[in-house]
Amino acid sequence: MTSPNSQTEELDDKYLRTIFVQGREYQQHSIDKQISFEPVDSDEAERLELQHRVFSRAFDNRLVFPPIPDLRRVLDCGYGTGSWAIDVAEQNPNCEVIGVDIYPDMNPDDTPENLWLQVDDLNRAFTFPSNNFDLVHSRLLAAGINRARWASYIRDIKRVLKPGGWVQIVEIYFNVQSDNGSINEGHALRQWSSQLMRSMEGIKDLRVGTRLKTLLIAAGFTEIDIKMIPLPLSAWPDNPTSRGIGAMNGENITRLLASLSLYPLTQLLHMPQMQYQELISRAEREAGDKSLKAYFPLYVCIGRKPHH
Template sequence: MHYLFSIVFENSLIFPPITRPRRILECGFGTGDWAIEVAQQHPSCEVVGIDICPHIWPDEAQTPPNLNLQVDDLNGRFTFPSNHFDLVHSQMMAGGIHSNRWRDYLRDIHRVLRPGGWVQTVEIYFNAQSDNGTLTQNHALRRWSRRYLDSMQPYKDPRAPLQMQSWMQSAGFDSVETQMIPLPTCGWSNGTESPDTRLQIIDANQRCKIHGNIRSAWQTERTTLSNDGVPGVSFEQPPQASVREKQLTALLYSMTSQEFQVLVAQARSEADNPEFRGASVVEANHFLANRFIADPGEP
């Protein structure tokens, strides 16, 4: 995702007007690409990254000396002191933050930011839409998209990007800027004979993402059939099945295997059809923390 966002945001890593940050926190650093680049660009800044999964961490040789990566669960209360960071970066957390945790998560971010500090959030709303209005609610891609989003609930809130601005304001932030940027699911014409290289790159990345999501559900669907392949008959997922697999399995209970296979095939075809100008939406925000917040755990 880092490469995709570097194209979308034209290589801009930090959105708000920060020139000499002293401490930066990244929530959910993943492979560490964003944190590494920021640490390299600001060698005098202490960059801290938090993620619950250490298995995809970058090699130690790639990690700048001013970057500190830590294992922690962002669904628990932050342990950092109040008024500590100049910037908090939260990206693609809708799949990680519990639905009942979001408001406290944003309050935690506000608390650990110094007065005048900033938070920037980047989330994708994976609701397939049409730039020209030709993709209706009855199309397979829209029906697949709704089922995919519904499968994440009630544990996660895939519609969190739509509420981010109001949640941020409730947490005490001042809204400064919100961007809604379409991410094409396939190649769009730009109205000229010359292809738009930036759109082509975004298209290629998004197509892989969309097809990957659809394919993951297809693979899950195959494991939920009984051994004799009776459509619509499922067995209990093994204990090692991930939460995502269980969520996607739940998505299938209202459909027969044949119905699901048809839906997947049609959704993939529509995602690749440039006439629909299909897209997801990335929402990028940055908000100002302009008040002193005391840590309620401190005396």
């Protein structure tokens, strides 16, 4: 990884090579190296944009949660379509925003001048200088950061933060919950979650959202604050704001159920195609069933690097 001031290197072709699996497009490099099993096609880019709008609503349109009066340098880990990084760059013209992702081709061609996008694998040690950023943001990397890498990933984030700088991490825990306890192991949504977690068990930690506080404490962060926000799968909540979030999230969830699990379930777990299709159809129907009051726990965590 380089700084925006260093010379631009030509992009290695291997990062742009893609393969098709059952109609979805994946980055060959990510699949070969078991970095990420999520599609990189325009369908997924659209879904990530929609999900960003769902999050904006759930977070009251706030992009940055810690109190940082003068945002000068920000790192976005796994920028995806660049939705968060672009918004931060546009709202803070005096801030340099740097995004890192393993796949360089999901973001729009036109990006703000104060945004620099780079290609790298976050499973490797960061090469940014120490004491460099006011904020490091990491959102939905559970399926990309290796299970064994999390502790050193958080330590790397701390190293590159300026003293007094902040980390902001957002992760969905894909184990579906029900607000009235009506979801059990017989439901397709539960089977979807457990099969997804099982498919990546030795490689990734899809439960990392529940461990963020422990990880931040272990790395020496202070002023840690963690919240669990229930992300409704459909418009079931009584509260109008949450109902609105659920209504927006419906389409995201329908798309997410398929896009997140297609490769892991059919290629890693070798689930037959018919069985996979049937599971997804049942899970989609349940996600839209308001009586189940289904939600994904969304973990939002911030922590501060001590001044000394």
